[in-house]
Every structure is written in structure tokens, then in C-alpha cells.
Amino acid sequence: MSLRIRRNPRLERIRRNRLHPEYESLMAARVSAIGPTGLRRINPHQTGFVMVQGRKRLNRLNPDGVGFAGAGQPGRVQAKEKPLHRVADPLGYVAAVLDLPGGRLSSHDRDVLGLAQQLAQAKDEPHAVLAIALGDVRETDLGGAGADRVIQLNQLHNEPLTGYCPELKRAILNATEQHYQPAFWLFPDSIDGGADLGSRWAVQLGERAAVQAWQVSKETTVCRGGSQLTDWHRPTPRVLLLAPECGAPVEELRHEALPLELTLPEPVSVTIEDLGPVSVDPSQIALSEAEFILAAGNGVRNWDQFHQVATVLGATEGASRVAVDDGYMPRHRQVGASGTWVSAWVYLAVGISGAIQHLQGIGQCETVIAINLDAGCDMVRRADLTVIADSEAVFAELLNLMNERQTGIAPQGVTVHEGEARHVA
Template sequence: MNIAEYNGVWVFAEQRNGELQKVSLEILGEGRRLADELGVKLTAVLLGNNVACLADILGEHGADEILVAEHEELENYTTDGYTKVLCDLANERKPGILFIGATFIGRDLGPRVAARLSTGLTADCTSLEVDVTNGDLLATRPAFGGNLMATIACPNHRPQMATVRPGVFSKLTEKKENYNIEKVDVHLEASDIRTTVLEVVKANKDIVDIGEAKVIVAGGRGVGSKENFELLQELATTLGGVVGASRGAVDKGWVERDYQVGQTGKTVRPTIYIACGISGAIQHVAGMQESDMIIAINKDESAPIMKVADYAIVGDLNKVIPEMINKLKESAETEEPLVCRI
């Protein structure tokens, strides 16, 4: 492999049912920074059927170039179909770096593409840097159960690949105006795909995306029971927010996994994060430490979460939270709601 032939930063732009996934736009924001440091182009790769209308969004969010690959066999995601098209493009155009979102689709697609391209893959990254002297990607991810952060490089193979966790990076705030859209030829037959999508059935659940929430009231094992989460829900409703949970609470069945925050859950960046009965294990903190304001409520003043918090309240959450709710309601009746002022 002649590494000198490979350059440019690529982002797989994941879409589902014609809607771009926010993680792709977040990666474009970070990819823009890395591409500028390396002095190379940032390319978004969009796969699907009748999805060309999404290309402008990718350009406005940082891409210099958008490659649009449309085919009827790409209507629904299949590992075989998407892998073949993405690998064909990578072999032809030789990107130096390829990023994929660490979603259900990305975690399936990334390893298959890496194996077919005979390169490495760093999964679930939370930080990305580049060595401008040689173009090496320095991808950082939690390791050993989240007890330390490992920075991984792949100096001898290209493209360098990484899957990136949703919610870790921010989208560009200013729209980019100059970009190029190119429709590429897709060589794909039905026989290339070993599986057939018979039907797509969506779960009939009203799930709130905690990654978009401005206020999150999260509970851990210290909450004590599923019934006690109703108190957290009341506080969240008063603040106009949503309820989250640590893995401990989810494992006990008190809260659905969709609301789990942490290394094995979702990464969130709310304006206010209230941690109730959460010890503050590094696996959980990794998913919420970028919150603008962290308020911790815990009986144990020496709990790790208290050191992370901007405001640490030592006490029984069953007494503290009702008092907070009363004060918030009083504030709302007399003046601008407290959460707006914060």
C-alpha cells in the first residue's frame, strides 16, 4: 500500500427514510476542523435512493464535496449493498480518513468496510486529532471498561477508519456556501446482496431523544425503585426537561435503555444535568461531562459525581427534589421561570 496516494477526509452521511442522522452532521463539523488542519478536502458520502435532495444540507454543514450514490437496492440499508458501494468508492478515490457514526447501522457497516479494505477501525471514539506531519489519525476512545482513555493510530494502512459516538461533537453553526455535488455511478446488482428486506416494522413507542434535551434529570441505583423515578419525572416536567438514567437503573428495569446516559448509553450535552442517586462512575460521567451545568444530589458527599458537579447537594433526594419542585413552581408563579434565567 502506497500511503502517499491516500488523502482527504470522508464522512459517511447516514440517512434513514430520507432523513439525515444528526451524528453525520456532528462528524462533518469535526471533520471540517481536521480537514483544514491537514489541508485536504472534506467529502460526505451519501447512499440511498432518491436522496439527492439531502446533499445541500451536507454542503451547508461543512462538506467541500458530496458524493451521491443512488440505486433502488440502496432504498433500505443492507450490509452487503452499502459495503460494496462504499468500498468501491474508497478503492477508486482513496480517502485518507473515513468516519462513520456509531449508530446501529454504523456499528454494523464500519467493521465490514474496514475488513474488506484491509484496514483498521477504532470504534466508539470520543475525541479525534491528526498528526499533520504524516497525516495519521489519532482516535481516542474509552478502554478497559472506561477506566482509561486509549489513543489509537493506524499508521501503516489507509483509509484510517473510526466510528464516532453521537452527541460528542457539535455541528457547524455557520452555513458553508461553496461546495460541489457529484452523482456517482453505482454498480450494484440484486445478486450482490445476500439478504432481502421484507418489511420494516417500527416499535410503537413514544421515545424522546435525550440527546436533544436541554434539561435532563437522571437517576441511578440510589433512586431506590422504579416508583421513585416518578419524582424525577415531576422535576423534569417542571423544568421542561426529560428523565435519564445510569446503567445501574436501566439494568434493574426502572427505566428503558433508550434513556441511558454513559459509555454504553448516549452522550448528552444539556444546559442542565441533574444527577440523582448516581455515584459518578467514569462510564457514566463520560456521557454527560460536557453538560453546561451539572447538579448532583447524593447522600454520600464523597461520591465521585460530587467532584464533577458544579453544584453538589448532600441529602436524601426524596426530600431535596420535592423542595426543588416547590421552589421552581413558586418562581414560575411570581416571575420568569428559574430554568430560563439559568
């Protein structure tokens, strides 16, 4: 076998001629990056990628050495698995008691776990982050959020840990304290239960907890004082109630999230009994904390119908500034920069064109639905779902639909929407 490189003059000729009928198929079959003389060759017609604007860009990262198109196309992200961080034999623990509202990690929980990792890594001996998840847990990726070890319980001696049961939870924390003696106890300082449980636990341990702590290191902690007016610099205690955004959530690494054994505590007598949630009249809820707002603007003419729809849908009423200035709605229902800044899950805007002050006020809303006649207004650009129609006609149909839902009768000859059909069935 000779090592002489054989050339194919015909193929080379075709490769040089982009107008040749066989050029496309030949180039599609990926020419090797090494030319016939052994030199590295780059085909300039195949380097780089085309940007969204239609401009051609070079890919200077050149992962394979040659920047052929396709190697680094934008938008094609390979889901690379993050590196796994192991703590084999921890000499101590940093306990993070999670809120898990709705069974999922809140962003506050992730911040607390991120800070727990920082504190664990600041220790001289290897420490593991122990996540304590009590109640209904639907979150599957506690390891991705930074938990090295997990204690997960949804009941204690056949008593469920859902609802309000701080005494049961405190008994479990007590058992954890006896077995593992964590170096730190971290709680999210939140209304979802973290602040309450953390305060109880601090009082039981006889620790002076750091409340609203927002800057925490191994030695010192900065806490916000009353009315957010002062900062208290103090040595870091064992129990910390952490403010939101106290630490960066874990993103670069995966953690093991190994389940940890716990001997269950003795049954405890419960003094506070949970009687369950109370149904609240949505019109009584303050606008800033409502979860579903039906807001009206200048485009609404039939106000009786609007109030009726709000009652039927169970929405809290809001209004734009025009509707309030014209006297159709009270001032405390105004949404926007000069009214209330709302944080609803769903914001249904009817006849609101979307002045910038109003859009600022709804900046925190998750889902915005708009009913408007003008398809070019700013609210349509902000909304996740827009219906271009007259609000009065849509309201009339909405009332009919809700009536059918409640009575369970769909009129003949009307196609029922898929989601609707499932519900009725």
C-alpha cells in the same frame, strides 16, 4: 453656492421642546447626526433601546456611529449569509459516510462532518470533505453542515438503498475507494447503521478501525474501550468509527457541496434480505427506549380506563413514583430519577404534578403533553401542551375519538377538529 450652513431656528426650538405638538413628527423624520455647526450630535432621547424589563439600555456598539434607537434593537437578528469556503482543486479527500436517519442529518452526522473538516484542514495539501449520503436524502443543506463534495445515491442498478442493504452500500464505498482514495474514512458509531457499515468496511480494507473514537487528530486517536472503562491511545487509522460529540459541528462557514461523479460498481449479489420492519407491541418495549409514553400519577383513579387508552393509542405505559408505591403499576414502569430516565419523543403525563425527580427523568423528552387539574403545578410549566381537565372525562372522549378514527364515523352535530377532518377525509 455658498458652503455656509443655514440654521432653522424654528425647528431647533421644536427639537429642544419635547412638549411641542410637532416634536414627535419632527423627530420621527430622523434628524441627521451632524448638527448645524458641523459637530456630531447624539440625541440622548433616541439612543439605546428599551429592555424587556422596561429599562433603557445604551447600545454601545453604535454601528452607524450614532446610537439611534432602531439600529440595534434586540431580537431583530439579520440573517446574514455565512462566508463560503471553497476547495477548488483538492489533492485528496476525507470521506464521511452519513447515517441520515429519516433522511435528515442527525447531530451525530453533523459532529462527524465537523471532525472531517478539522482533519481536512490539518492536512498540508488542500483536502475536501466528501460526504457520502446513501438512501433517501431529505436534507437540503449538506453544505451548511460542512460537505465540500457530495456523492448522493438512492438506488444502485434499480435496487433501492433504503432499509438494510450493507452489501450494496459497501459496493458503492468500494467504487469510491477506487476512484478517490480518501485519506480517512469516517463513520458515526451509531445503531442507525454507521457502526455496522463502518465495521464491514474496515474489515474489507484490512484496517484496524478506531471504534468509539472521541478525540481525533491527524496523528493520534483516543478510543473508548469496553464498558467505557478504558481509553486506548493509538495512531490514527484510515477508518474511524466516531463517538457522538467527537468534534464541533460546522457553524461559521458554508461549504460548496458539489456533486461528485462516481462510476457505478458492478451489480452485487445480496445475501441478506430485508423483510421490512416488524410491528412491535408497545407494552413490550423497555421504557428507556420507548418513543411514546403514557404516564400516570396520583391523579388517575380509573386504572382500567388508563390501560385501555394506552392500548388504543399504542403508547408504552409509565408511572410516577406515587402510582408505583401505591401498587397500581410495576416498579420497572417508574419514570424519574429513582426509576428510568426516558428519552421519548412524546410524553403524555396524566395526573402528574411534576416533582423535580420526575422532571429530571423526562428531561430528554421532545414534547410533553400534560392532563392535570392543577394549573399551577410544575408539570404545566414543563409541558408544551396542557389540558386543565379531569383525566377520566378526557380519557373517555379520547377513546371515543380513537374509536371514530378507526371506524371512520363522526357522530352528528359534533365539530371535528381540522387535523381530524383531514384525516377522516
